[in-house]
Each structure stands twice: as C-alpha cells, then as structure tokens.
Amino acid sequence: MERKTLLTDCPDAQGLIAKITNICYKHQLNIIHNNEYVDHSTGQFFMRTELEGIFNDETFLMDIDQALPAGSHRSLVDSKRRKRIVILVTKESHCLGDILMKAYDGSLDVEISAVVGNHETLAALTTKFDIPFHFVSHEGMEREEHENKVIEIVDAYTPDYVVLAKFMRVLTPSFVAHYHRQIINIHHSFLPAFIGARPYHQAYHRGVKIIGATAHFVTNDLDEGPIIEQNIRHVDHTFSAEDMVKAGRDVEKTVLSTALSQVLEDKVFVYGNKTVIL
Amino acid sequence: MERKTLLTDCPDAQGLIAKITNICYKHQLNIIHNNEYVDHSTGQFFMRTELEGIFNDETFLMDIDQALPAGSHRSLVDSKRRKRIVILVTKESHCLGDILMKAYDGSLDVEISAVVGNHETLAALTTKFDIPFHFVSHEGMEREEHENKVIEIVDAYTPDYVVLAKFMRVLTPSFVAHYHRQIINIHHSFLPAFIGARPYHQAYHRGVKIIGATAHFVTNDLDEGPIIEQNIRHVDHTFSAEDMVKAGRDVEKTVLSTALSQVLEDKVFVYGNKTVIL
Amino acid sequence: MERKTLLTDCPDAQGLIAKITNICYKHQLNIIHNNEYVDHSTGQFFMRTELEGIFNDETFLMDIDQALPAGSHRSLVDSKRRKRIVILVTKESHCLGDILMKAYDGSLDVEISAVVGNHETLAALTTKFDIPFHFVSHEGMEREEHENKVIEIVDAYTPDYVVLAKFMRVLTPSFVAHYHRQIINIHHSFLPAFIGARPYHQAYHRGVKIIGATAHFVTNDLDEGPIIEQNIRHVDHTFSAEDMVKAGRDVEKTVLSTALSQVLEDKVFVYGNKTVIL
Amino acid sequence: MERKTLLTDCPDAQGLIAKITNICYKHQLNIIHNNEYVDHSTGQFFMRTELEGIFNDETFLMDIDQALPAGSHRSLVDSKRRKRIVILVTKESHCLGDILMKAYDGSLDVEISAVVGNHETLAALTTKFDIPFHFVSHEGMEREEHENKVIEIVDAYTPDYVVLAKFMRVLTPSFVAHYHRQIINIHHSFLPAFIGARPYHQAYHRGVKIIGATAHFVTNDLDEGPIIEQNIRHVDHTFSAEDMVKAGRDVEKTVLSTALSQVLEDKVFVYGNKTVIL
Known part of the structure; x- marks a missing residue:
C-alpha cells in the first residue's frame, strides 16, 4: 500500500470537495486524513488529503486537473519519502x-x-x-x-x-x-x-x-x-x-x-x- | 439565504465525504466550513458541514440517510436559532x-x-x-x-x-x-x-x-x-x-x-x- | 493591629536591607512579607515591606530617611485603605x-x-x-x-x-x-x-x-x-x-x-x- | 572576590532578616540577591542570600548560628563550584x-x-x-x-x-x-x-x-x-x-x-x- 498526500490550492468554487473526493473514491484511494479551508475574504480554497491505495499518478492527476478551476495549484507528494x-x-x-x-x-x-x-x-x-x-x-x-x-x-x-x-x-x-x-x-x-x-x-x-x-x-x-x-x-x-x-x-x-x-x-x-x- | 449545519457521526466507510458533499452539491447548498475527523482506532467518522442556501430539509436528509451506513447519527441544525x-x-x-x-x-x-x-x-x-x-x-x-x-x-x-x-x-x-x-x-x-x-x-x-x-x-x-x-x-x-x-x-x-x-x-x-x- | 507597606526606591548601598529591617525591628513592627530587588546594571534598589504593628509614622519614617542615601524615595502606605x-x-x-x-x-x-x-x-x-x-x-x-x-x-x-x-x-x-x-x-x-x-x-x-x-x-x-x-x-x-x-x-x-x-x-x-x- | 550563597531554613521569629543581614554587613559581605519567604500557616522562614566578599566561613557561620532560633538549618554554598x-x-x-x-x-x-x-x-x-x-x-x-x-x-x-x-x-x-x-x-x-x-x-x-x-x-x-x-x-x-x-x-x-x-x-x-x- 502506498501513501500519498494531495495538496490543492485554488480559487474557491462550488462542489470542489465533492469533486476531489469523488475522484479519490473512483480511483479506490482511501482518505486517511482530510482537511480543507476556505479563505472567504479572498475566495481561496486549500485542501490536504492523505490517501492510501494503489496510485496511478498520471490518470489521477489528470482527473484532478480537469476538476479544478483555472489558476489552481496541486501536487501529489509521497508521504513516505524522507x-x-x-x-x-x-x-x-x-x-x-x-x-x-x-x-x-x-x-x-x-x-x-x-x-x-x-x-x-x-x-x-x-x-x-x-x-x-x-x-x-x-x-x-x-x-x-x-x-x-x-x-x-x-x-x-x-x-x-x-x-x-x-x-x-x-x-x-x-x-x-x-x-x-x-x-x-x-x-x-x-x-x-x-x-x-x-x-x-x-x-x-x-x-x-x-x-x-x-x-x-x-x-x-x-x-x-x-x-x-x-x-x-x-x-x-x-x-x-x-x-x-x-x-x-x-x-x-x-x-x-x-x-x-x-x-x-x-x-x-x-x-x-x-x-x-x- | 438560510444557514444550517449538518452534523454526521457514523461508522467510517469509503467515500463518505464524497457522498455527503455530493448531496450538498446536488441540493445547491454551498459549503461555508467543513471539518471531518476519523478515529482510526475505532473506525468512527465525524463531520460538521456549515451550509448556505435554500433548504428542503426533508429531501436533503432523506438523501443523506440513504448515503450513510447503518448505525449513523445525523442532524441538521439551524445555525441562526439562538x-x-x-x-x-x-x-x-x-x-x-x-x-x-x-x-x-x-x-x-x-x-x-x-x-x-x-x-x-x-x-x-x-x-x-x-x-x-x-x-x-x-x-x-x-x-x-x-x-x-x-x-x-x-x-x-x-x-x-x-x-x-x-x-x-x-x-x-x-x-x-x-x-x-x-x-x-x-x-x-x-x-x-x-x-x-x-x-x-x-x-x-x-x-x-x-x-x-x-x-x-x-x-x-x-x-x-x-x-x-x-x-x-x-x-x-x-x-x-x-x-x-x-x-x-x-x-x-x-x-x-x-x-x-x-x-x-x-x-x-x-x-x-x-x-x-x- | 495596623498593617502598612513600606516602599523604598533608592540608589543601592551596602547594608540597606540590614538598616531598614533593623529599624522595623526597633519599632516592633513585624515583617509579614518582604521583597527586594537590585538592578545591578544601574545600581538601583527596590524594597517592598509589609509590616504589622502599632505605627508611629513620623518617627519611623524619620529613622528610615536617616538610613537611606541621597536621592531616595520611600512611602508608607496604609494596606487597608481601599x-x-x-x-x-x-x-x-x-x-x-x-x-x-x-x-x-x-x-x-x-x-x-x-x-x-x-x-x-x-x-x-x-x-x-x-x-x-x-x-x-x-x-x-x-x-x-x-x-x-x-x-x-x-x-x-x-x-x-x-x-x-x-x-x-x-x-x-x-x-x-x-x-x-x-x-x-x-x-x-x-x-x-x-x-x-x-x-x-x-x-x-x-x-x-x-x-x-x-x-x-x-x-x-x-x-x-x-x-x-x-x-x-x-x-x-x-x-x-x-x-x-x-x-x-x-x-x-x-x-x-x-x-x-x-x-x-x-x-x-x-x-x-x-x-x-x- | 568569592561568591557564596547562604541558605537559611528555620522557625520564623521577629527580626530574622535584620539579624542575618546585619551579620552579612558586619562581615563586609555584599548582598547580590536576597529572597525570603515566610509560610505563615506553619511559621517557617526561608532565606536565600547570594553574597560577595572575602569569607571567613567559620566565624561567619558561628555568628549566624547564634542569631538563629533552635531547630534551624543553614548552609553556605560556594556559588562557583560546578x-x-x-x-x-x-x-x-x-x-x-x-x-x-x-x-x-x-x-x-x-x-x-x-x-x-x-x-x-x-x-x-x-x-x-x-x-x-x-x-x-x-x-x-x-x-x-x-x-x-x-x-x-x-x-x-x-x-x-x-x-x-x-x-x-x-x-x-x-x-x-x-x-x-x-x-x-x-x-x-x-x-x-x-x-x-x-x-x-x-x-x-x-x-x-x-x-x-x-x-x-x-x-x-x-x-x-x-x-x-x-x-x-x-x-x-x-x-x-x-x-x-x-x-x-x-x-x-x-x-x-x-x-x-x-x-x-x-x-x-x-x-x-x-x-x-x-
């Protein structure tokens, strides 16, 4: 089992949590810890999702990229790399x-x-x-x-x-x-x-x-x-x-x-x- | 615009965040604040979701109930009632x-x-x-x-x-x-x-x-x-x-x-x- | 029994604590709490002495004044006055x-x-x-x-x-x-x-x-x-x-x-x- | 110049601070820091006096011992010994x-x-x-x-x-x-x-x-x-x-x-x- 952390930092939009967690679900990645925060004064969305499962980084991130609005940053970090x-x-x-x-x-x-x-x-x-x-x-x-x-x-x-x-x-x-x-x-x-x-x-x-x-x-x-x-x-x-x-x-x-x-x-x-x- | 808080307390299961946030999205309820926590030692899931929008409590909670596993507790609280x-x-x-x-x-x-x-x-x-x-x-x-x-x-x-x-x-x-x-x-x-x-x-x-x-x-x-x-x-x-x-x-x-x-x-x-x- | 607090703030000098506490002793005033501090960087001495007994303010302070170096401040405060x-x-x-x-x-x-x-x-x-x-x-x-x-x-x-x-x-x-x-x-x-x-x-x-x-x-x-x-x-x-x-x-x-x-x-x-x- | 600390722990009595600091003064020992505390509930007196000067431990402690009531503990500690x-x-x-x-x-x-x-x-x-x-x-x-x-x-x-x-x-x-x-x-x-x-x-x-x-x-x-x-x-x-x-x-x-x-x-x-x- 691999463990990776998805970091999302993007303009806020309706349904973002649903979209991102849906993609995790579809890829059979289990959410170990999840935290989000929206800065309502500037409309910025932040999400940190610790995932466990078998990762196909390329297709997973392709799905994530399609779900996120323009101007988004995201990365998938190997939680086990020192x-x-x-x-x-x-x-x-x-x-x-x-x-x-x-x-x-x-x-x-x-x-x-x-x-x-x-x-x-x-x-x-x-x-x-x-x-x-x-x-x-x-x-x-x-x-x-x-x-x-x-x-x-x-x-x-x-x-x-x-x-x-x-x-x-x-x-x-x-x-x-x-x-x-x-x-x-x-x-x-x-x-x-x-x-x-x-x-x-x-x-x-x-x-x-x-x-x-x-x-x-x-x-x-x-x-x-x-x-x-x-x-x-x-x-x-x-x-x-x-x-x-x-x-x-x-x-x-x-x-x-x-x-x-x-x-x-x-x-x-x-x-x-x-x-x-x- | 009403503001209500959905409180969920249930056995953990895959895709719970996705399911709940999907239902919010489908009902056109905007998530203002969302926090979840899973106690992995006992497998219990907790979620507090502050929502804004026009609520149809009955159909919304019916959808939520269908999404949750057996033994779940959930309530929808009017955030504005003193x-x-x-x-x-x-x-x-x-x-x-x-x-x-x-x-x-x-x-x-x-x-x-x-x-x-x-x-x-x-x-x-x-x-x-x-x-x-x-x-x-x-x-x-x-x-x-x-x-x-x-x-x-x-x-x-x-x-x-x-x-x-x-x-x-x-x-x-x-x-x-x-x-x-x-x-x-x-x-x-x-x-x-x-x-x-x-x-x-x-x-x-x-x-x-x-x-x-x-x-x-x-x-x-x-x-x-x-x-x-x-x-x-x-x-x-x-x-x-x-x-x-x-x-x-x-x-x-x-x-x-x-x-x-x-x-x-x-x-x-x-x-x-x-x-x-x- | 009266209770008064003697506040002393003066240039440091050898024997100050001895002199002040001697005077208290001579006037049969019991020391309830006593704290001193010397700022060695500037040579300033501070002392707060809570006393109990029968006070003759005039003679007591006259004795204190004679014991203190030039440039001293002292006061005797009634601890019970609100x-x-x-x-x-x-x-x-x-x-x-x-x-x-x-x-x-x-x-x-x-x-x-x-x-x-x-x-x-x-x-x-x-x-x-x-x-x-x-x-x-x-x-x-x-x-x-x-x-x-x-x-x-x-x-x-x-x-x-x-x-x-x-x-x-x-x-x-x-x-x-x-x-x-x-x-x-x-x-x-x-x-x-x-x-x-x-x-x-x-x-x-x-x-x-x-x-x-x-x-x-x-x-x-x-x-x-x-x-x-x-x-x-x-x-x-x-x-x-x-x-x-x-x-x-x-x-x-x-x-x-x-x-x-x-x-x-x-x-x-x-x-x-x-x-x-x- | 030596530096030693006098530690006194004894039953409370009138004039203790005056007596102890007088002896320090008489022995030409300068008080660098001094702290006392009286536990009024049990009548016990504590004093820690950091001293600087030329010490004759024997005669100094003899004077201190004469000043203290029965049942007292005192010690003179070399502040510089590691x-x-x-x-x-x-x-x-x-x-x-x-x-x-x-x-x-x-x-x-x-x-x-x-x-x-x-x-x-x-x-x-x-x-x-x-x-x-x-x-x-x-x-x-x-x-x-x-x-x-x-x-x-x-x-x-x-x-x-x-x-x-x-x-x-x-x-x-x-x-x-x-x-x-x-x-x-x-x-x-x-x-x-x-x-x-x-x-x-x-x-x-x-x-x-x-x-x-x-x-x-x-x-x-x-x-x-x-x-x-x-x-x-x-x-x-x-x-x-x-x-x-x-x-x-x-x-x-x-x-x-x-x-x-x-x-x-x-x-x-x-x-x-x-x-x-x-």
Whole structure:
C-alpha cells in the first residue's frame, strides 16, 4: 500500500470537495486524513488529503486537473519519502542541537544532509552525529561571493529545505530567490516586535514581560516572510538582556522544530504573506 | 439565504465525504466550513458541514440517510436559532458573571432563560441583567425532592443546555439522566487530578506548581464526564489554598465560557467518554 | 493591629536591607512579607515591606530617611485603605464588565468612584452596579476642551488611579501630565508589536499565530509607557480580523485586571520606562 | 572576590532578616540577591542570600548560628563550584539529549559525571559527548541486587544529584533513602493526575485536552515527592496515545532541565512534601 498526500490550492468554487473526493473514491484511494479551508475574504480554497491505495499518478492527476478551476495549484507528494535539509548556522548551538537530537531519535523524520557554518564553532557538535560540516568563512569576502560558495555546497545536496538555525547573516535577494519558499528561519523575537538585530536587547530596554520566537519562511524583506509558528515565555524585571537570551533558547528551538515538523509533513501552504496550516 | 449545519457521526466507510458533499452539491447548498475527523482506532467518522442556501430539509436528509451506513447519527441544525440555557449556581459569582456579561455584550450568542440557585446570594446580580432568578433552597429536603423542584423550574424554560456555574451540589443519576448530554459543568481542577471536594485545598497540600479547570459534560460518575475544555495557570509556593481559589477564578470562567461557546456553535461531538471538537 | 507597606526606591548601598529591617525591628513592627530587588546594571534598589504593628509614622519614617542615601524615595502606605479608581471607556464592555464584576464580588479590592464615557453605550451597564456614569461627548469639541471636561469630572472623585478600559481616544501630553503615573491603559496587542490603531487588523494582515494584550502606565509617547502585564493566546489561519478582536477580549480583560490588582496592592514600582513588580 | 550563597531554613521569629543581614554587613559581605519567604500557616522562614566578599566561613557561620532560633538549618554554598550529576536512563533519549546539549553549550552549569542505563540503547549517544556510559542490565536480577550494582557505580562519582531522565524502574525505599533529597525525577504527566504506569495512555482514554509533565524529588511513595516544576501543552481529539507520547517529549525535557537548573543554583528548599523556590 502506498501513501500519498494531495495538496490543492485554488480559487474557491462550488462542489470542489465533492469533486476531489469523488475522484479519490473512483480511483479506490482511501482518505486517511482530510482537511480543507476556505479563505472567504479572498475566495481561496486549500485542501490536504492523505490517501492510501494503489496510485496511478498520471490518470489521477489528470482527473484532478480537469476538476479544478483555472489558476489552481496541486501536487501529489509521497508521504513516505524522507525529506532532506541543509542547516545553516553561525555559533549558537541550541537550535542545531535540537534538530540533531530529534533527527537522531526519530522525533523528526528528516535527513540532515549537511550543516554549513560561517564560523567553525559547531563543527565538533555536528560531526558527533556523523553529519558533514562545511565551514565557509565570510571573512574578507563580498556578501555575494560568500553566498555563492554556500549555494554551491548546499545545491550539491539537493535539499528540500534550507533551515537557518541561528544563521546570523543577512541574505541577499538573489540567495532568497534561489531557494524560493524553501528557506525556514528562526527569529528570536515575537515578530513583528523587535525586527532586526539584537531583539532581546531591544526587549530588555522596552521592559517587556514576555519574550518570544517566530519561525517563518524567508522572503526578501528582512524578518517579513510568512509566519509558520510562534511561541512565548514570561519574563520579569529580574531578567537582564543576557538572561533573556538564555531563557529564549528553549522557546526558539521548540518553535523552529515545530515549524520544521509541520513543513516536512506537507501541512503548510504559503499564501501571500501568510501560511495556512492544515 | 438560510444557514444550517449538518452534523454526521457514523461508522467510517469509503467515500463518505464524497457522498455527503455530493448531496450538498446536488441540493445547491454551498459549503461555508467543513471539518471531518476519523478515529482510526475505532473506525468512527465525524463531520460538521456549515451550509448556505435554500433548504428542503426533508429531501436533503432523506438523501443523506440513504448515503450513510447503518448505525449513523445525523442532524441538521439551524445555525441562526439562538439557543437557550438555564444556569444553576450556589454562591460564587465569577462564572455566572462572565456568562451574563458575554450574553449581554453578544460575545456569547445565547439566551439565558433563567438562573436557579440553592442559595439566594446571586439573585441580586442576576436580576441586574433582567433575568429571572429562582431560589430553591435545599435546606431540610431530601436530595430527590430538591432536584425535582429544580427540574420543574428548569423544564418550564425548555432549555437546550443546563450550565452548572459553580453549582456545589452532587447530582443524582436520575437528574443527570433527565438532561442526557445537556449538562455542562465547570470543575475547579485539572481533571482527573483532584476529583471531588475542595480541589484547591488538595492542590495546596500536594504542593503543585500549576492549577487548572475543566469544563465537561456531566455523566453519572462524579467529575468523570466527557471533557470539553481545560486550561491552567502557574502558581508557586507563596500561594495559600485561598490564593489558589482566587487565582483559579479567571481560569474557571474562561474555560467554562469557551466550552459553552463551542457547544452552542454545535462544534462538540460526544463520543464514548470523550469529545471530538470540529 | 495596623498593617502598612513600606516602599523604598533608592540608589543601592551596602547594608540597606540590614538598616531598614533593623529599624522595623526597633519599632516592633513585624515583617509579614518582604521583597527586594537590585538592578545591578544601574545600581538601583527596590524594597517592598509589609509590616504589622502599632505605627508611629513620623518617627519611623524619620529613622528610615536617616538610613537611606541621597536621592531616595520611600512611602508608607496604609494596606487597608481601599483605593479609588475612575474608569474611562468608549463603547466596548468587556474590560469594564470584568472590573465591575470583580469589584462587585470582592476579587478586586477597589472602589469604582465613577465611569466616564465619550459615548453613552456603557451607561446602562455601569448603572446596573449603582456606579455613576458620566457621558462626555467629544463631538464638535477640540481635544483639549473635551479633556478638560473629563478632568473636571474625574478630579471631583480624587481617584488614586485612572483606568483606560478600551478608551479609544489619544490623550494630550497635558492630560497625561495631569495624572502622572496614575493612568493605566490596556492596549490590544503584544506591545511593541502593532503600535497604534487597529492592532488586530494589523496582526491579521501580518499573519501572526499569536495575539496579545499589554497593560501599561500611560506616558506621552503613544503606547510607549512602562509595561505592567502582558499575555497572549494562540490563533491560526482560520481567524479573521474580527475573530481576533473577539478572541482577544478574554486576554485583554484578564491582563488589565491583573495589572490593576498589582498596582492596587502597591506592588508596582515605575523605574525609567520599566516596572519592577515585587 | 568569592561568591557564596547562604541558605537559611528555620522557625520564623521577629527580626530574622535584620539579624542575618546585619551579620552579612558586619562581615563586609555584599548582598547580590536576597529572597525570603515566610509560610505563615506553619511559621517557617526561608532565606536565600547570594553574597560577595572575602569569607571567613567559620566565624561567619558561628555568628549566624547564634542569631538563629533552635531547630534551624543553614548552609553556605560556594556559588562557583560546578555540581556533579549522574543520570539514570532506560531507552528514551529526549531528556538525556537535552541535558547533554545544555551541559555541552553551557546553558546548564553542571558536570555530567556519568550516565547509567538498564538498557544499552543510549550508550552511543552518551559517548558522543565523551561521557562514560555504564550498562547495568536488570535481566535475571532481583531488584535489590540490580540497585546495589547501580549504587556502586553512582557512588564512585560522588555526585551532588542523581537525575532520573526517563528511568523506567520503580525504586526501592532503600535506594531512595541512600540518596535522600538527591534524586530528581521527570514524570510524564501533570501530577497527581495519572500516577503510575503509561500516563499518556491513561490520558488518552480519559480524553484530556491538556498533557503535562512534572519534575520532582523522589521519596518513597511512587510519584509523590515534592514537586519542583510542572508544565503542560494542549492536545485535542486528533491525538492518539502515541501522538501524546511524542508531543509530550518537548514538555518533559524542558520541565526536567528547568527543575535541574533551579536545583543546581541552590534555589530549591524542600519543606515537608513541598518545595519553596527562591
């Protein structure tokens, strides 16, 4: 028995659920999980259908295509294929460490193809888990030159996603465009509060009582991409900026790995500057 | 345009979503929101379909009935009919007050037909909102006699649900049976911890770091019915049992009114001793 | 037995706790609760000492003053005096309603002297609780003229604090200065995200997964005063901007009444643009 | 400059704070942080005082002892000495992994002397971090015999604490007595709900909407020791028992390492069956 997931993202129309589920029924595909959502403000329809059975992808998708209105996107994803990621890091280990541990014990069903760092700090940790670490220093290099070196390494692994696990470099539009909707970042604040550098220090000076973290797809505008997951924890006046940095680590790593898990399970639709998670 | 909600609860079978949505399509009913869930461990299917259009209830449900397997439950609920509740109370005002306020400002779309108390304490608050208050003392009465008096008053209002908003009386099986799946209770602990009397005092003596509240349907076993909603708040060693009682009020009232809101919107399926919330 | 709270806010110096607690001991005042905090980054010392005994305020404070370094603030507050507030509102009832209910049932130990609205909407609710409501329309008035009318009414009640319970007017610097550190506001976002108007609509368009509320003292800069309390709740893609508005109400009212409770119990020190809560 | 922490736990008496802080002042020790708490229901006083200066431990503690009433406990702890732990495990890696990662990157200031497992599963993970792993199978052994082997290994490291990081064995009273107030356990439920085996399966069958975890000191009664830290996460009807197990991992590991961090910083007083955390 194969298991595949049909992802549909199209203009809303009457009878869409009936049409799609009819086709599944006709092809003798059993629906294991099904979720739909209609954004009535824009008239967009989203559907995620986990199917089990014997698939003839070509005829099945031909039927689906005939049923969908113009301007539709659909894909049929093999639910059992393990996806590949490359992780970009700088010096901080907590997010990388959490993903390494979760891939190691199977909590996260993913293949970590490689880790790329602009510092060498995390090489030792990465190689403990028998994963290749590539050190690409940015010292004395133009931003584009450095990114091109990174791209060359990353592309050799043909990853499904690139995960920025506390990669403290601003990316150029051409790097972002090269991995369209493939880059997931963890920002160490509750966006859109404290955009930009040193958000915990900003938070400390503002005297907030809550700190947070945001995992999002990366687009050209810094810290402005579609949000996948956010969470927070309470702090109080006894927290220095450094205490906030430390306290934020557990939130950051949990938010990033939760977001990553949803993306890897094909639950996240990107829609304008938002996500629909089914 | 009418708006109705079709609720389906039946043994799982292939093609159910296709069949039901086909019938909606055939009857020219537009699906506004649709949610399904299959419990694969027991093979039970749940579906909640908000529909808009011109309804012929009889022929529509006839078609639905033909499509469903044996042992199915289905109902078609008018989404616009405001439901009626009767609230049972003792002396504490926070849960009653929150429901009164939310009905007053429209946050909760409900008609509070009456409040019944076994003490007179909350009469003044209730009547501020022009809602009838019935004082039915239990003093010097057998439990059954008292309950029969309450039933007589409640039944006169033909409520959809009976809400126990800190009603500090143990109910007999015959009272519970009289309002099968119609009674919603707020228990002031995170069930199943601290079943029974004085849960905050139990929590204090156990030295917990979290207190909680649970809204559930009432069945014969005390504090054992299907859970609808739970939430918690953190406490620490500085909280006395009385501080916990006070701190728990905001949790209790929010949990109860959240549960009530979900029930009133026909989102809650009871299934064995659990709920499925779509 | 009297009960008073000594609040000390001064430059840090060696032996301060010893000196202050010695004086309490010498005056035969029993320490019921004591909390201190030193901000080592700025060298500021904060102490809140709940005392029980027979007070000679004059000699006690004379001793305290001699013990404290130059530039110190201290006050001795009667813990049993019920504080007075005036509440300013526009049209939304949830925050006002929560404070009314909590004052009614004693959860909040406060006297609500009056409610002032720039709309008449909440007059009916307020007067249910036998509290005077003053309608001061801003229609056809300059901002200052309107504020002067409000000030005149508020000042007649000599309140300890002015609570903005969804008062949807921008205040002038002179109004704010008139009630220096006396105005508490609820802002319907997790500040500093979504400063300004219609924060839920901003949040909706940003596609956030969390919404929040912030209670703060009001200073001249809009939404920039010292934060007292913040909290959040999770939302998802199914929430419209209006759903967020509705979902945010329980957070807003709980955050505001929690902040108010801490202020009324003399637990909140304002320090620069921050608060220290002991 | 040395830094030490004075921990005082004694019957309450007038002037205690004054006396203790006077002695600190007299010995020219600067108070960096100070926290006290009085449990007025039992008349017990707790104080944690972080001090900086040149210490003469003997004369300082002699002065302290003279100031305290009969039945007092006090200790003076070197704040800079890194504490040692031995971790006991079975097969699950998430709690062990989190402590390994946090010790590795310095988030947790601790020396992991060794890991002892009754299965060999986690040997590979442990030794990646250059920490000795001892496999002590319980197969074919009496409980006491097995525990004696474990004790022999653990004692060789003279650890400050023994951490049960998902060690799935019931301990005998003699093992518990051997490490009085030194054993910290993570229980995978929100205690006292779901005491005993397979709490997630119990939670699943009860239909709860929240799952939790509890870190506590171990005493003779199973899952009954003083609670240090608890936290929760929300679940819904779509979670199978296995999904709950998986979802609970992030809560468990964060609760355990938070509790451990507080214990390592000498913030946790055990008092009867409760903890006071200063």
